[in-house]
Amino acid sequence: MHVSVAYALPNNQYWIDVDINDGATAMAAIQQSGVLTLNPDIQLDQQKIGVFGRFITLETPLVEGDRVEIYRPITWQPEDDDDEEDD
Numbered sequence: 001m002h003v004s005v006a007y008a009l010p011n012n013q014y015w016i017d018v019d020i021n022d023g024a025t026a027m028a029a030i031q032q033s034g035v036l037t038l039n040p041d042i043q044l045d046q047q048k049i050g051v052f053g054r055f056i057t058l059e060t061p062l063v064e065g066d067r068v069e070i071y072r073p074i075t076w077q078p079e080d081d082d083d084e085e086d087d
Helices: 026-033
Strands: 002-008 013-019 049-051 054-056 067-070
Touching (some): 002 026, 026 049, 026 067
Parallel strands (some): 002 067
Antiparallel strands (some): 049 054, 049 067
16 A cells, blocks of 8 residues: 655655555554654654644554655744734
């Protein structure tokens, strides 16, 4: 079965095609892709994953053509909104 694993950094994107056994889990695809070796900063116990934008767990079985996405933590912070008016 053919699936892919995607992970995007600000300056580098990974899209790794993987052939796995039918019924394999998202974790199996991630491990087989090698993305964890390429990006040791990935912390699957803290980061969410999904398939085509829909959150899944590491134990979710995959189907032909799935794209497993590893999501980075949100780093954007809103500007501090003080209640003073600008002059």
